[in-house]
Amino acid sequence: MTSHRTPHLDETSLTPEQQRIYDAISGGPRGKVEGPLRVWLQSPALADRAQALGAFCRYDTLLEPRLSELAILVTGAFWKSGFEWAVHAPIALEAGLSERIVEAIRRGDEPEFERDDEAEIYAFARQLHETKQVDDAAYDAVAKRFGTRGAVELVGLLGYYTFISMTINTFDVPLPEGQEDPFV
Template structure:
């Protein structure tokens, strides 16, 4: 993992708040610090709140894992988040998202979905990201398919992973073991 903008974190010199955050992340369902967590350790209050929200958004939204991961890949593509994509692509494919659909997303194409629930999640995410709103038709279909609570959770998932993507991008973080980049890096201004 690259952390060019972050100072090296030494757990031996962690504050009690940092130690609590580390313990909560490492003993939780993630079990590792792969992602934005090394940056959040520098603001353990934010880190605690964010990682708890993340546990809910990743594991407890009520969406099948395939659809949650599709929403995360849509977010990674929108933000061109190298680490987010690298971490979540294999999870998405293992959960049943077509590798071909994932590649279409990575390339910025409109994916060809065989499953309607995937098409609805994609439409919801891309409309929200591109137009800052969701059409009545997409909203109604999402509520019909998933129910209102899960639609609310989908919005939370998209917002949380946008936070993750922004964090990863600002600090130039990469996934553990990441050797290639799915998106071209933008030129430095």
């Protein structure tokens, strides 16, 4: 069900600027224009810049997909962003996160990790979201494993998916068809 806040995007009457960005998104690795990307197209300049940052954050950071998806799930759960969760939980499982970890994050419980890299990403992401800071132990663990560049890219990924989640929540972006809200 679409809310009155969810902007309608008529794909048959896009402006030339909207069409250019729509084509860039649909022709890129995402393959489709959905969720918050449709909202952002109401402001083509914002959509253009945001989708480019998003493509980098999702596909081109130093973090392997298993770890970037873990950070995305921590963010989606923090914001209780149903659309984000519905899209990324299956991707996280496919990338190698265990169902046990995914479900613990969804419930708001701290997962038991078998892999140190996952525990390090989780601690960093959770601390930054919940306390607005990252303590030395969490920062040092990420920086030791991924370098300063990796820490910077992780912060960028967390910030970008916070923006995604804020868009989803503000504009009542509906869940993909057939999905139920994972946070009710």
